[in-house]
């Protein structure tokens with residue numbers, strides 16, 4: 001089955017567009033898209049920006065490998081500026097490094113944004129801000145606190161913070177509370193902050209993905225319903241399942257539904273990091289494959305302790 005096209009999210013696209021238009025009219029803001037891993041944060045922001053005209057875009061993607069690299073976020077933005085500009089020479093002349101105070105870089109960002117605004121409004125994106133380096137965060141915070149009537153929209157996307165309890169902090173996809181607290185500093189003192197949470201796609205949007213994947217007619221409705229039940233409309237899981245199965249398998253309620261090797265690997269990694277009782281409960285629940293009281297799952301798991309407590313990290 002083919003690659004699913006972008007579907008749904010009309011209301012969310014509207015929120016981004018409105019924030020952008022307000023920014024263009026001199027009402028800057030910080031838009032925070034905080035939601036689960038793989039739910040479609042990056043795709044949404046990209047799509048929203050594609051639909052806008054007349055904006056310059058500075059886009060930085062954060063990566064765990066670069067979280068200790070000072071100014072890795074700012075550097076990406078500066079590289080997108082005019083190659084003849086001073087901003088760009090700041091990168092090429094190695095003017096950015098651990099020796100430079102972050103507030104000075106923040107002040108430069110403010111200057112550069114004023115120059116950029118002479119041409120038109122600017123959208124500044126920091127994707128996966130939970131992996132942003134400390135120096136960039138300080139510089140960006142400095143910049144945000146100085147936006148007044150600027151024609152600037154800053155968009156930050158972040159994965160949801162891991163739930164309370166140290167056991168889940170290291171999970172793939174979830175952000176440890178300490179990291180989340182770091183990027184949340186950005187909202188402090190920023191004139192306007194808007195939150196845009198994202199949930200799974202509705203069944204109707206899943207049906208559109210199914211159709212673009214080439215399944216049509218009555219089968220497409222049944223498949224959309226089944227996929228939505230299996231994934232809660234989570235686009236990454238949807239893609240994974242669509243790629244690993246035929247439509248016939250998916251519609252057959254008794255068939256075993258496969259997930260892609262990469263998703264399977266990620267789930268295995270998550271399970272491996274859980275405490276043994278939690279893992280045993282997950283395995284028991286998978287075998288039972290039905291809603292049961294925790295005590296029943298605990299018995300199947302062969303647990304000696306409290307089954308409700310064992311479920312907590314899950």
Ligand SMILES: Nc1ncnc2c1ncn2[C@@H]1O[C@H](COP(=O)(O)OP(=O)(O)OP(=O)(O)O)[C@@H](O)[C@H]1O
Nearest residue numbers: 004005006007036037038039040041042043235236
């Ligand atoms: N509205 C949508 N319609 C169709 N496909 C989508 C939609 N949203 C996301 N996807 C697809 O789902 C996958 C995950 O989306 P995306 O990478 O945007 O998620 P994310 O929330 O940014 O994930 P991460 O937390 O890893 O950064 C991508 O392959 C993307 O193309």
Ligand SMILES: [Mg+2]
Nearest residue numbers: 041042127128
């Ligand atoms: Mg993303």
